[in-house]
Amino acid sequence: MKNNARYLFRAFVVGFSVVGLMLTNLTVFQRDNLMSSPLNGRRLAGWDNQSLRGGIYARGGEIVAETKVIGGPRRYRNGWAWGPIVGYLDRKLGATGLEASYAAELSGRPFLWSALGLNFPITGRGEDLVLTVDAGLQEKAMRLLAGKAGAAVVLDPRTGAVLALASQPSFDPATVSRDWTEISRDEAAPLLNRATQGLYPPGSTLKLLTAAAALSRNPDVLTRRYFCPGELKLPGYTVHCPRTHGELDLARALAVSCNVTFARLGLEVGNGGLLAQAEQAGFNAGVPFDLPVAVSSFPRDNPGEGETAQRSIGQGKVLATPLEMALFVAGIANGGIIMRPYLVQERRLGAWTVAKTQPERLRVAMAPEVATTLADLMMKVTEYGTGQAAALSGVKVAGKTGTAENPHGKPHAWYVGFAPAGAPRVVVAVVVENGGSGGTVAAPIARELFETALKVVR
Amino acid sequence: MKERERRITEGALLCSAIVLGLSAFALVWTAVLPRDPLAWLYPLAVSFALWLAHMVLEHLELSADELILPLIAVPLLLSIAMLYRLDRWSAFWQVIWAILGLGSALAVVAFLPSVAGLRRWWPIFLACGLALLATTLFFGVEVYGARSWLVVGPVRFQPSEPAKVLFSLALAGYLAGRKELLLVRGWRVGPLVLPHPAYFGPLVLVLLLTLILMVGQRDLGTALLIFGLFACELYVAAPRLDYLLLGLVALAGGGFVGYHFFDHVRARIDVWLNPWSQAGGSGYQLVQSILAVSAGGILGAGLGRGQAELIPAVTTDLTFAAWAEETGLAGSLALIALYLILTERGFRAALAASDDFSSLAGIGLAGLFALQSLVILGGALRLIPLTGVTLPLFNYGGSSLVSTLIGFGILLLLSAEGQAA
Numbered sequence: 001m002k003n004n005a006r007y008l009f010r011a012f013v014v015g016f017s018v019v020g021l022m023l024t025n026l027t028v029f030q031r032d033n034l035m036s037s038p039l040n041g042r043r044l045a046g047w048d049n050q051s052l053r054g055g056i057y058a059r060g061g062e063i064v065a066e067t068k069v070i071g072g073p074r075r076y077r078n079g080w081a082w083g084p085i086v087g088y089l090d091r092k093l094g095a096t097g098l099e100a101s102y103a104a105e106l107s108g109r110p111f112l113w114s115a116l117g118l119n120f121p122i123t124g125r126g127e128d129l130v131l132t133v134d135a136g137l138q139e140k141a142m143r144l145l146a147g148k149a150g151a152a153v154v155l156d157p158r159t160g161a162v163l164a165l166a167s168q169p170s171f172d173p174a175t176v177s178r179d180w181t182e183i184s185r186d187e188a189a190p191l192l193n194r195a196t197q198g199l200y201p202p203g204s205t206l207k208l209l210t211a212a213a214a215l216s217r218n219p220d221v222l223t224r225r226y227f228c229p230g231e232l233k234l235p236g237y238t239v240h241c242p243r244t245h246g247e248l249d250l251a252r253a254l255a256v257s258c259n260v261t262f263a264r265l266g267l268e269v270g271n272g273g274l275l276a277q278a279e280q281a282g283f284n285a286g287v288p289f290d291l292p293v294a295v296s297s298f299p300r301d302n303p304g305e306g307e308t309a310q311r312s313i314g315q316g317k318v319l320a321t322p323l324e325m326a327l328f329v330a331g332i333a334n335g336g337i338i339m340r341p342y343l344v345q346e347r348r349l350g351a352w353t354v355a356k357t358q359p360e361r362l363r364v365a366m367a368p369e370v371a372t373t374l375a376d377l378m379m380k381v382t383e384y385g386t387g388q389a390a391a392l393s394g395v396k397v398a399g400k401t402g403t404a405e406n407p408h409g410k411p412h413a414w415y416v417g418f419a420p421a422g423a424p425r426v427v428v429a430v431v432v433e434n435g436g437s438g439g440t441v442a443a444p445i446a447r448e449l450f451e452t453a454l455k456v457v458r
Numbered sequence: 459m460k461e462r463e464r465r466i467t468e469g470a471l472l473c474s475a476i477v478l479g480l481s482a483f484a485l486v487w488t489a490v491l492p493r494d495p496l497a498w499l500y501p502l503a504v505s506f507a508l509w510l511a512h513m514v515l516e517h518l519e520l521s522a523d524e525l526i527l528p529l530i531a532v533p534l535l536l537s538i539a540m541l542y543r544l545d546r547w548s549a550f551w552q553v554i555w556a557i558l559g560l561g562s563a564l565a566v567v568a569f570l571p572s573v574a575g576l577r578r579w580w581p582i583f584l585a586c587g588l589a590l591l592a593t594t595l596f597f598g599v600e601v602y603g604a605r606s607w608l609v610v611g612p613v614r615f616q617p618s619e620p621a622k623v624l625f626s627l628a629l630a631g632y633l634a635g636r637k638e639l640l641l642v643r644g645w646r647v648g649p650l651v652l653p654h655p656a657y658f659g660p661l662v663l664v665l666l667l668t669l670i671l672m673v674g675q676r677d678l679g680t681a682l683l684i685f686g687l688f689a690c691e692l693y694v695a696a697p698r699l700d701y702l703l704l705g706l707v708a709l710a711g712g713g714f715v716g717y718h719f720f721d722h723v724r725a726r727i728d729v730w731l732n733p734w735s736q737a738g739g740s741g742y743q744l745v746q747s748i749l750a751v752s753a754g755g756i757l758g759a760g761l762g763r764g765q766a767e768l769i770p771a772v773t774t775d776l777t778f779a780a781w782a783e784e785t786g787l788a789g790s791l792a793l794i795a796l797y798l799i800l801t802e803r804g805f806r807a808a809l810a811a812s813d814d815f816s817s818l819a820g821i822g823l824a825g826l827f828a829l830q831s832l833v834i835l836g837g838a839l840r841l842i843p844l845t846g847v848t849l850p851l852f853n854y855g856g857s858s859l860v861s862t863l864i865g866f867g868i869l870l871l872l873s874a875e876g877q878a879a
Contacts, residue, residue, distance in 0.1 A: 002809055004697045005821055008690055009805045012828045016798045019832065020791055022839045026752045027787040034752040039737045039745055043753055046765045 036101055041094015044103035051108040054126035056086055056098060058135035059163075059345070059456070065099075065173070070124075079174040081139040084151075084167040084193045085131070085291070085343060088176040096191070098343065099173075101290055102129060105347055105354075127354055130346040132161035134456045137449070141166035144445045150413075150432035151194035151322040152445065154453050157330035157418060157427045159359035160339030163453055165291075165323075167194040196293045199319040200431055203404025203438070204257045205414045206314030208374060209328065211254060213277035214265045215370045221265065222250050222373060228260045237306030239263040239313070254377045255385025257401065259313050266312020271303055274312060281328045281365045282338065283320070288362070290343040296324040315405055326429035329416045331365030332374045333398075333424035338362045379421045387417065389443035392450055396421035399446065401438030410434040415442035419450045426453040464524040465516045471528035472512050476505045479535025482761055486543045489762025497546065500553045501538050507557045508534070514564050515870075522567065523807055523873035529800045530866060533793065533851040540777050541854055543762050548773045548854040555856035562860060563867030573872050577815040580631020584664065587624035590617035591668065594675055618680040619857035623865050625668070626687055626822030632661065633695040634815035661692070669712070676722050679837075679845030683830055685709065690825040691818055730843035743770045747838045751782040751790070758786030773854040775846050779838050793852075794835065801828040807869045810876025820872045823865040 026034070034040060048071055055066040063077045065086055074089055076082065087097015095103060108126040141152045145168035154164040169190040171183050183190055192198065214221045228245035231238055245258045253261040266274055278298035279285065287293040299317045310316030323341065331338040340362040347354040366374075378398035381387040387399040399417025406412055413435035418424040428446045435441040483501040487493060508531045515522055534556055541549035570576075576583075594617055599607045608615045668684050689705045716723035725740055733741035733748070746769045753759065766772050766780035782790040804824025811817045830850050837844035848855045850862040 001694055001697070001814070001817065004694045005805060005809055005817070008694060008821065008825065009802065012801055012825075012832070013798065015828070015832045015836075016794055016801075018841060019794055019835045019839065022841055023751065023782065023787055023790050023794075026748060026839065027755055027782070027790075031752050031755055034749055037749070039734070040749050040753075042768055043749060043765050046768070050763065 036103065039094070041089075041096070041100060042091065044095045044100060044107070045089055045091050047103070047107040047109070051123070052125040054106045054108070054128040054349075056106075056129045056131065058131055058133055058138070060135060061130075062135040064131070064135070074173070076172070076174040078135070078139060079172040080170070081135075081142040081166075083170040083173055083176075083190075084195060085133060085138070085165050086173055088171070088173040090177045093177060093180065097193075098129065098290060101292075102344065105129070123349065125349070128348045129344050130348065131343055132156075132163065132345045132357075133165065133343060134163050134453075137164045137452050137456055138166065140164075140452050141449060142168065142170065144448055145432070148432050148435060149188060149194070150430070150435065151198055152431075152449060153195050153322050153326040153427075153429045154449055155326055155330060155341060155427050156457050157333035157339065157424050160330070160341045160362070161345065161359070162341055162343050163426070163456060164449070165193075165195045165343070167192070167198070193291065194431070194433075195322045196289065196291050198321055198431070199294050199296065200322070200412050200414075200433075201316075201318060201404040201406055202314040202320040202325055203402030203412065203414050204259075204262075204314055205325055205400050205402035205416045205438075206318060206320070207254060207257065207262045207312070208332065208378070208400050208416070209277055209281060210262050210266050210269070210274060210312040211250070211377065212281075212332075212366045212370055212374060213269045213273050215373055216277065216366060217269060217273060219369075219373075225249060226253055226258075226261045226264070228253075228258050230260070232260045232263055232309070234263075234267075234306045234309050236304055237310060239309050251377050251380045254400070255380045255383075257386050262313050263309035266309055267305060269312075271301075271308045271311065274298070274308070275300060277366070278318075280363065281331060282324055282363060283318075287323060287327065287341065289323070289341055293323060294321050296320040314402060322429045322431050325414070325416050325431075326427055327362070328365060329400075329418060329429065330427045331363075332371050332378070333418040333427055334371075335368040336364055336366045336371040338365050375418075375421060375424075378417065382417070386439040387415070387443050389439055390415060390417060390447045390450065392419065392447060392454075395419050395450070395454065397447075397450060398424075399443070401443055403436070403438045406434075408434060410436050413438045413441035415439075415446040417446060417450075419454060425457045426450060428453070461519060461521040464521055465512070468515070468524040468527055469512055471525065472508060472531055475528045475531035475535065476508065478532060479505065479539065482536055483539040483542065485761040486539045487762075489760070490543050494546070497542055497549070500542060500549055501535055503553055504535060504538055504556050505531075507560045511560050511564055514568065518568060520567070520871075520874035521877040522870045523803050526800070526803050526807075526866060526870055526873070529796060529803065530851060530863070532796055536781070536793075537777065537852045537854070539761065540781060540852075541773060544766055544773050544777070544780065545854075551856060552854055552859070555859045556863075558856075559860040559863030563863040563870070566864060566867035567871050567874075570868075570871060572875060573811070573816045573819060573868060574813045574875075576627055576819070577631045577634060577813075580628045583624040583631065584628035587621040587628060588664075588667065590621040590624070591675075593617055598675060616855065616857040618675075618677060619855070619861040620864075622680070622683060622687065622826055623823070623861045625684060626691070626826055626865075627819050629688065629691045630815050630818035630822055633691055633818055634813070661688075673716070673720070676720075677846075678716075678723065678726065678843075679833060679847035682833060682845060683826065683847065685712075686829045686833075687822055687826050690829070691822045694821050695814070695818055726843045726845065730840065733840065743776070744838075744840060744844050746770065747776050747779040747844075748840060750776075750779040751839065754783040754786040754790070756787045758782070758784045758789055760784060771846065774848060775834065775844075775853065776838055777853050778835060778849050781852075794831075797828070797831045801831075803873075804828075804866075804869050807873035807876060811872050812876070816872055816875065820869055823869055827862065827865065 052070050053067040056064040087099045089095045089099040106126040141164040152166040155162045169188045171190045230244035231240050239259050241259045283296045283298040340360050342357050346356050382391050382397045386401040397419040398421040402414030404412040413432040415430045418427045428449045430442040430445045599609050729741045733744040737745045761784050764783035808817050808820025834849045836842040848858040
């Protein structure tokens, strides 16, 4: 009997130890994850009663969001333009966007301190965030997309600094709690950040990836002649072009966005080659960013020729976020190197700069020669191809349009590109849901964004 | 150790427990506005009652365990501080119940001639326990979906709490006389050899009856605890692996049947399996509990500086989550270590007893304390499905507090008898 009682006690020791291990797991190992979870929004909002929440400022110092007194209301300037970036902050609704991902810093308890066990605000005030986003450009991007559903990303390919991140329809952080019932029930999903969370078939913009894969394996594809009979019959799928393109070279094929030629190139490279190039560009992997980003996907299966052909023209089972497409194009603009994207340039505590974001390489998407060749090809898209509507006077623009078929109605209109083509400072990616043709709907929006953005970054 | 030395140790430890408790209260009192100076009476009254208990033990000249009282004092005083911060009215009532419970525990120690003498009363304990459970079926009031409360004027009473103590005594009484008989082989069912139904039958009958009552009241936590209590005492009294296996099979079977036939059981288990997908609805309590624990980090937000108001049922079920948020990993590990040591002192007292009944009763009481702690701690951390039982000595709940303290009164007396023998 006594022995059994001892075994029983040992069982309890085990039980309490398991509880102790789970406590350690939650408080040490899973803490960062759980704390920035949107489900934790109410706690994050409540932290503001203990310290003055830091402000958020645009690139030029313009106020985006500010709190004047401890526990006081959050004030916004032009809140309508900032929903996708800043998110909202509310006692009842919680927090999203930068308000959630920088909750610890904004409330003055950075995770570094809490890792030391210091889990309370020390200075009595939170850090201010200075963004890379330009206020004028952001407002312009939001206005250009107003009334549509879609997204736009503008970034500097040399550093990864995001200059604008627009998504429509959107919400105003200042009035989100008042309009909550309406917003949460709206079928157009104004709370969805389409720039980072929207997964779309990339359509013909993905031909850049097919071209990159083909050029990397065999530079001859550049000088080869192709013939487009208007359609290509494959087992299970027939690739169509809007008209018969006849004989053409790679530059022309990209400029007129010839489906047959790129389907053939894709089949030549094979699904494996396309997948490898896609993963090099960041597909099937998360993007480390200041906001949560959906994973763009290029399936790792072994499909038939029909599906491979569809994928090489951006249809089929390929899905990409506007941010991912912007990053891929930034890779082309930056000699093959994709820089890590970021929104927060600097964290400040009063006059003291706590942290400054250093640009860093994220991945190498392609060899520099391939990037240069692609940039030349993309310039011709603007010169005589589908992207003429993005042309600017005095600055050469390199781009690619896309018109992505989808099961929800009219095709999604895409445009990706950069300028100036010789020494790129600005990358733009635009998508308009069910907008129609990329060349007539998305390219003009991109043109406006190029124009403003080139004045912002020197 | 001499009786005198024991009491000196007890006094010194109790002093530090009181200093700890009062410091915790001071922190909470400063952090939470508005400050109510009269509220200092709460921890002071409990400290005074604890010291009085120590003096009574000294006066009785029993060589009772010297660690039990100080170990009880810590969670008791901390719970006053936590409750004051969460809900002042609860803190007030908790003080009343603590004093009442300490008084009852001392009455047990002082006036009960011996624990062994309780053995012949076991049928009465059983009848009273069942009667208490049955009352809620007829007069019970539903709280948080469980129909396990009686309401008399301003006082809410949970009959299952004293019933659990009564059952541990009744079961010990039944088993103490029959443990040899339970080892006699009876039926053979496949590889299992069941004991003779004449000996085993009544036990199964009572267990079933209790569980039916509990399911009728939708009080899963208590049903689980009573089942666990039976398993503990039976395992210690009649050490046969078949019983253990049978118990596990019955538990799995009960869970399976419950999952398929009772919506509230299914809801609990579904939330346990995936709280995140229902974080805004039925999973809200569990998700908030996990987030609160995690928010604490290593050293916590500081007493009175967490956001316990976000956790539903924080005073009655999940005070521990609030404690973890405010004192972090350090504070919560310390608290569970304390519960483990308290369990050990209970087992020690039970093992020192000279007769089977006392041993079994002690193991039942200490096991119940440990099980109940594990059921709510595991529930709050998503190790097992969350059920609404209290963390003994720490959550708000009068019937639970008084019953637990009476249980420790019996353990104190047991430890004194064991030393004397």
